[in-house]
Amino acid sequence: MIFSPIQIANLNVSNRIAVAPMCQYSSVDGAMTDWHTQHLMQLGYSGAGLIMVEATAVERIGRITHHCVGLYNDFCERSIKKTLEKARLVSQKETAFGIQLAHAGRKASTQRPWEGRKSLSKEEDPWSTKGPSSLAFDEDWHVPETIENSDLENIKSKFVEASLRSVRVGFDLIEIHGTHGYLFHQFLSPLSNHRSDKYGGSLENRMRYPLEVFAAIKEALPTDFPIGMRITGTEWENGGIDEQEAIIFANELEKIGCHYVCVSSGGNTPNPKIPIAPHYQVHLAKIIKKNTDMVVRAVGMITDPIKANQIIVDKEADMVAIARGFLTNPRWVWDAAKILKHDIKVPPQYARKF
Ligand SMILES: Cc1cc2nc3c(=O)[nH]c(=O)nc-3n(C[C@H](O)[C@H](O)[C@H](O)COP(=O)(O)O)c2cc1C
Numbered sequence: 001m002i003f004s005p006i007q008i009a010n011l012n013v014s015n016r017i018a019v020a021p022m023c024q025y026s027s028v029d030g031a032m033t034d035w036h037t038q039h040l041m042q043l044g045y046s047g048a049g050l051i052m053v054e055a056t057a058v059e060r061i062g063r064i065t066h067h068c069v070g071l072y073n074d075f076c077e078r079s080i081k082k083t084l085e086k087a088r089l090v091s092q093k094e095t096a097f098g099i100q101l102a103h104a105g106r107k108a109s110t111q112r113p114w115e116g117r118k119s120l121s122k123e124e125d126p127w128s129t130k131g132p133s134s135l136a137f138d139e140d141w142h143v144p145e146t147i148e149n150s151d152l153e154n155i156k157s158k159f160v161e162a163s164l165r166s167v168r169v170g171f172d173l174i175e176i177h178g179t180h181g182y183l184f185h186q187f188l189s190p191l192s193n194h195r196s197d198k199y200g201g202s203l204e205n206r207m208r209y210p211l212e213v214f215a216a217i218k219e220a221l222p223t224d225f226p227i228g229m230r231i232t233g234t235e236w237e238n239g240g241i242d243e244q245e246a247i248i249f250a251n252e253l254e255k256i257g258c259h260y261v262c263v264s265s266g267g268n269t270p271n272p273k274i275p276i277a278p279h280y281q282v283h284l285a286k287i288i289k290k291n292t293d294m295v296v297r298a299v300g301m302i303t304d305p306i307k308a309n310q311i312i313v314d315k316e317a318d319m320v321a322i323a324r325g326f327l328t329n330p331r332w333v334w335d336a337a338k339i340l341k342h343d344i345k346v347p348p349q350y351a352r353k354f
Pocket residue numbers: 020021022023024054055100177180230264299300301302321322323324325
């Protein structure tokens with residue numbers, strides 16, 4: 001059931017509920033702030049077995065907005081370490097914290113969602129973006145510079161560096177952001193990757209860069225350090241990544257030592273036809289689970305505890321990740337435990353019975 005533990009490489013996760021990574025757009029020059037402290041402290045004692053820290057940029061120009069968290073210098077690193085230590089102070093000792101490492105590629109240099117989510121204008125201190133090809137995400141978005149081979153090496157080394165910083169900071173797990181239209185998704189998708197070198201064209205070529213970076217990170221990390229990727233199950237577009245390509249990519253990740261995938265979708269095109277409804281991506285997780293031995297996490301409008309539990313019971317996925325559900329109800333896990341009649345530990349300060 002959803003409250004049973006699960007092993008991800010050498011990490012024992014106390015239950016199968018993850019807080020999905022959620023950008024807070026509340027950083028100052030890449031560093032976490034008091035907002036992150038309160039955010040991660042309240043999630044720290046939420047009872048979720050795994051708490052994923054938001055998409056964290058491996059280089060400054062890889063941030064989505066001016067306000068995204070980064071892990072590309074000592075200043076950012078110290079702020080994250082301090083925040084994580086505070087979150088751990090109020091969480092159960094078995095609560096695992098993971099960090100999602102990301103590069104926004106052509107989707108960098110934008111406004112925050114509540115400011116309009118558009119590309120930054122000249123007055124908003126924009127920066128030049130980079131992508132696999134010089135193709136903008138949408139009309140009026142920045143046209144990225146094509147990433148040259150020397151820069152591919154540079155970005156790879158930034159991912160390795162940020163991964164080593166993540167271990168030093170004290171995270172239990174690293175997740176590479178491979179979906180939602182960010183850099184690795186841009187390489188994987190024929191819709192955003194029109195390269196004619198060994199990184200474009202066939203699926204084998206489009207997968208090459210994300211896999212090379214993943215392998216480099218693996219090599220740098222301590223043996224068996226828990227690591228996974230958030231991947232695209234489908235782009236919901238004709239001619240885009242589909243379930244079959246997702247299976248092949250997941251298999252390749254597994255071959256190079258990936259321990260888990262979280263299966264999401266879309267984000268690389270402005271208007272995909274997504275059949276938004278509860279559990280709308282669970283079938284994608286199920287397809288990947290059928291075809292790999294990695295731990296598979298499902299995400300997307302999973303809110304009802306009984307139905308969430310059923311995903312695990314029916315073996316459609318090994319874990320569930322919940323994002324907005326935790327924003328509206330940080331006590332989701334406590335409520336789920338009550339509904340599913342499972343005993344959980346809550347902080348004694350809050351454990352008063354009515
Ligand atoms: C405020 C907010 C920020 C998000 N930031 C990230 C992020 O940093 N990385 C990521 O992979 N997904 C991000 N997402 C997507 C969520 O992780 C999740 O996949 C999506 O919201 C669907 O899950 P839900 O229906 O439980 O909200 C974000 C979603 C929200 C609502």
